[in-house]
Amino acid sequence: MTVLLDPTSERSPTIRPRLPRPQSLDGLTIGILDIAKSRGDVFLHRLGERLGERGIAVKHYAKPTNTRPAPLPLRQQIATEVDLVIEGLSD
Amino acid sequence: MTDRLPQDGLVAVVKRDCPTCVLAAPVLGDLARNGGLTVYTQDDPSFPETVPGRVDDTALDVSHRLKIEIVPTLIRFEAGREVGRTYGWDRGEWRRLTGVEGLGPGLPEARPGCGAKNLEPGIIERLKIRFNETGLKSRRIEIGKDEDEQEAMYARGWSDGLPLVPPTEERVLRMLDGTARDPQEVLGLVPPALAAATVEKIAVNAVMAGCKSEYLPVVLAAVEAVLDESFAMHGVLATTGFVGPVLVVNGPVRGRIGMNAKGNALGQGNRANAAIGRALQLVIRNVGEGRPREVDRATLGNPGKYTYCFAEDEEGSSWAPLSVERGLKPGQSAVTVFAGYGLQGVTDQKSRDPESLSRSFAGSLLGLGNVKLAPACDAMLVISPEHHRTFRQAGWSKARLYEELYRLCEIPGADLVTGAKAIAEGGPASLAGKPVNKFRPGGIMIVRAGGDAGMFSGIIGGWSAGGPRSSLPVTKEVRN
Numbered sequence: 298m299t300v301l302l303d304p305t306s307e308r309s310p311t312i313r314p315r316l317p318r319p320q321s322l323d324g325l326t327i328g329i330l331d332i333a334k335s336r337g338d339v340f341l342h343r344l345g346e347r348l349g350e351r352g353i354a355v356k357h358y359a360k361p362t363n364t365r366p367a368p369l370p371l372r373q374q375i376a377t378e379v380d381l382v383i384e385g386l387s388d
Numbered sequence: 389m390t391d392r393l394p395q396d397g398l399v400a401v402v403k404r405d406c407p408t409c410v411l412a413a414p415v416l417g418d419l420a421r422n423g424g425l426t427v428y429t430q431d432d433p434s435f436p437e438t439v440p441g442r443v444d445d446t447a448l449d450v451s452h453r454l455k456i457e458i459v460p461t462l463i464r465f466e467a468g469r470e471v472g473r474t475y476g477w478d479r480g481e482w483r484r485l486t487g488v489e490g491l492g493p494g495l496p497e498a499r500p501g502c503g504a505k506n507l508e509p510g511i512i513e514r515l516k517i518r519f520n521e522t523g524l525k526s527r528r529i530e531i532g533k534d535e536d537e538q539e540a541m542y543a544r545g546w547s548d549g550l551p552l553v554p555p556t557e558e559r560v561l562r563m564l565d566g567t568a569r570d571p572q573e574v575l576g577l578v579p580p581a582l583a584a585a586t587v588e589k590i591a592v593n594a595v596m597a598g599c600k601s602e603y604l605p606v607v608l609a610a611v612e613a614v615l616d617e618s619f620a621m622h623g624v625l626a627t628t629g630f631v632g633p634v635l636v637v638n639g640p641v642r643g644r645i646g647m648n649a650k651g652n653a654l655g656q657g658n659r660a661n662a663a664i665g666r667a668l669q670l671v672i673r674n675v676g677e678g679r680p681r682e683v684d685r686a687t688l689g690n691p692g693k694y695t696y697c698f699a700e701d702e703e704g705s706s707w708a709p710l711s712v713e714r715g716l717k718p719g720q721s722a723v724t725v726f727a728g729y730g731l732q733g734v735t736d737q738k739s740r741d742p743e744s745l746s747r748s749f750a751g752s753l754l755g756l757g758n759v760k761l762a763p764a765c766d767a768m769l770v771i772s773p774e775h776h777r778t779f780r781q782a783g784w785s786k787a788r789l790y791e792e793l794y795r796l797c798e799i800p801g802a803d804l805v806t807g808a809k810a811i812a813e814g815g816p817a818s819l820a821g822k823p824v825n826k827f828r829p830g831g832i833m834i835v836r837a838g839g840d841a842g843m844f845s846g847i848i849g850g851w852s853a854g855g856p857r858s859s860l861p862v863t864k865e866v867r868n
Contacts, residue, residue: 299530299533299556300531301537301540302524302526302528302555303526303527303528303529304546304592304593304674305546305674306583306674306675306676306677307527308581308677310581361857364620364623364857364858365622365858366622
């Protein structure tokens with residue numbers, strides 16, 4: 298028998314289920330997160346307009362750069378201000 | 389075994405392989421005959437013949453418990469406690485411990501002892517494992533005797549695709565001999581899992597990558613460098629772009645561990661170059677959980693993501709090494725990490741003056757990423773000795789070459805506008821009318837490497853998102 302040392306971090310991450318999708322957007326606030334990819338703002342701005350036309354409250358957010366994870370304060374702000382988030386992952 | 393040590397009296401630990409033990413064997417015989425001496429022998433149970441009641445310690449348990457460093461060692465116990473110890477043969481010291489005058493009348497006054505067998509490399513590790521003294525915290529994974537170790541490691545997802553050296557406790561302990569740092573020291577959090585990179589975990593991965601223990605300080609410096617905030621390791625991993633960490637090693641450590649800075653420096657065949665770069669990638673994979681087609685979203689990737697590590701050829705250069713240019717002292721060993729990929733060859737066998745050769749380099753640099761993109765990405769220019777000679781003979785400093793390359797990499801904005809040159813890629817029409825540089829200030833790094841023959845240099849492309857807002861090169865000193 299050989300004994301090997303585990304090269305991994307030995308984490309056992311907690312898997313948290315996603316929140317259930319809402320049946321309706323009525324009365325909910327939607328956050329739109331621009332991750333700073335090229336022309337993402339154009340697409341997301343139009344999306345915000347379309348949602349606004351349907352009477353849905355929209356808040357816009359932007360990451361300072363697409364190359365790093367969103368700063369913690371931004372994530373916390375989004376979590377406390379909106380019910381749903383839309384983000385574009387690529388250009 | 390310790391409980392079988394005498395409560396009172398003398399203990400000697402010896403081995404036949406030690407001439408001083410052989411020299412002192414008659415004295416041990418005399419002391420044993422008088423009673424009160426127990427002799428433990430480390431290598432040959434028939435030694436010393438002068439002591440019929442000698443005890444076989446070839447398993448080295450007693451030697452390890454007594455922390456024997458030198459043989460012969462003579463120890464006095466009183467009421468189960470050690471009250472005195474001496475090493476080697478020294479008549480005065482032995483008289484003090486034994487209380488016997490005139491020991492070994494024919495012997496010289498003193499002779500130094502020999503290294504104890506229980507401390508030999510390969511043996512000390514096994515003893516620490518047997519006595520559960522390794523201090524290693526990693527989970528132990530038992531591989532059944534009928535199981536193939538390689539397959540077991542593949543099955544657990546530890547491999548980059550190539551076979552691994554099994555990280556046994558013994559190998560990891562020997563790896564850790566390469567550094568004075570505490571195995572539980574945390575060098576940082578490895579993305580994307582943000583899991584702690586302890587020296588121990590890095591050592592486990594360095595074993596798997598094929599490192600020797602003397603490479604470990606370089607691997608540790610490389611891990612520190614990529615975990616520096618300004619390198620943005622999470623983004624370098626997660627990007628759809630081509631890049632991965634490229635490592636350039638400077639300073640005396642290159643020679644000490646036998647790195648290759650000469651012919652085929654960026655290629656295969658040198659263990660240190662290959663294993664150090666691979667160890668870093670395995671740390672990202674196994675500790676950070678950064679795996680391709682998971683958080684690593686690379687569209688194509690590049691072969692350097694197995695390993696991309698080389699040494700700068702500092703000897704014979706008229707230019708300061710990269711590490712010195714980046715703020716370290718000459719003679720300090722260092723690793724610089726750069727988010728880069730591949731190699732774009734620059735062949736120029738006709739230029740004999742620096743102006744012409746600079747234009748060759750600039751022409752190739754301008755194609756990086758896309759001829760229509762500027763600023764495009766950072767770049768590392770690896771200049772071969774024969775190309776460097778042209779600059780040296782003309783008295784060009786590295787600073788002058790940088791200056792010239794930036795000047796030559798300025799592009800008329802009109803050439804970069806989308807649609808220009810019948811290529812849709814490009815920038816807005818507002819670029820027209822103003823010059824745009826292919827590189828941000830400081831976006832080119834020059835290093836010297838390669839074989840003495842050949843007018844071939846190379847360009848390592850950077851990340852399209854490179855620069856202060858994302859990934860900057862980072863240099864860390866190699867510490868033992």
